[in-house]
Amino acid sequence: MSQYNRPMTSDLSGRLLSWYARHQRALPWRATRDPYQVWVSEVMLQQTQVETVLPYYQRWLRLFPTIEALAAAEPQAVLAAWEGLGYYSRARHLLRAAQQVAVEYGGALPRTVAALRALPGIGRYTAGAIASIAFGLDAAVLDGNVKRVLARVFDFRADVKSPAGERQLWALAESLVPPGRAGDYNQALMDLGAAICTPRAPACLLCPLRDLCAAYRLGVQRERPVTPARPARPQRVQAAGVVRKRERVLIVQRPPEALLGGLWAFPEAVCPAEAQAGRKADARHGACLRAALRADCGLKVRIGSRMLTMQHAFTHFRLTLHVFDCRWQAGRLRRAGRLRRWVRVQELVQYPMGKLDRKIAEALLADEKRGLLRDDRPGTKGGG
DSSP states (O other), X not given: OOOSOOOOOTXXXXXXXXXXXXXXXXXXXXXXXXXXXXXXXXXXXXXXXXXXXXXXXXXXXXXXXXXXXXXXXXXXXXXXXXTXXXXXXXXXXXXXXXXXXXXXXXXXXXXXXXXXHTSTTOOHHHHHHHHHHHHOOOOOOOOHHHHHHHHHHTTOOSBTTSXXXXXXXXXXXXXXXXXXXXXXXXXXXXXXXXXXXXXXXXXXXXXXXXXXXXXXXXXOGGGOSBOOOOOOOOEEEEEEEXXXXXXXXXXXXXXXXXXXXXXXXXXXXXXXXXSXXXXXXXXXXXXXXXXXXXXXXXXXXXXXXXXXXXXXXXXXXXXXXXXXXXXXXXXXXXXXXXXXXEEEGXXXXXXXXXXXXXXXXXXXXHHHHTTOOOOOSTTOOOOO
């Protein structure tokens, strides 16, 4: 049985398109129909605000102006261009897909939804967006903004994140696409969700679909869309070490399949959560880090004082990271070069890093500029 009320919708696309013609946002990727530029913008906009994306999008196109340029790029250059944008698998997928397009399609994106969906990192939504905006195909889209608009206009009462709810909303979205106008229509839905039909405070009095909105008529617009209660994110505690050797510090590259895969980081260890902070907690965290450095890197390290503590919310957990000042004592670095390197503090800017590791690097650089990193303590000399 259908989980939504279907009002009269003959005017829906017409109203949306008229509103969009007057109120569409002026965005650089809307000044082009170049499939590559549309693709890059849609990938960057996944789970990321427009204001955040704008400088990244413009810099990306300066660095990688074509699919062929991206396909030929080094993975580290691609990750460096993406640094700070988050969800780094998107950058890795862009690179892999560009390489595939360069080989299989001569550097031009395929022009069908099915072929687009076969590329790494392109799902049903992104394929529909590229196909409709760049190629003018009658393809639907369904992202968070579109789900919210449709759930309110049609008083959709099922869980929009459930498999059944997703199937019904996709079918609904596809049934509403106006032939020949899918690109503008899809962008109008996205803009309406971003500017008017917002999650917590929808501006219903300004909405061009107000008269068609079943949830507004019933007074339940704030209760739509229906989503499951979000479970509490687990807490994770880790210790990271700024390991100094002469005038260099140790960094390691994360495995490709790991969180923040391919980025560089200061060596770290997962620790048991502590109910309280203090010297005893620091000692236990330092012991975890010391053991990890010996097991993973083959180094004997003296753990010094805790330099700082940072917290960060990832999608599936919350992290507390304790950062310790460490000194190399003995041991030759395992797998040195490709995965683990001793580098000067000034060189850290050359290595793409996640947000927390970049903060550590910036703090080290600031200390060095103030002359606080002279490494003249005992136990800092030797090979490795």
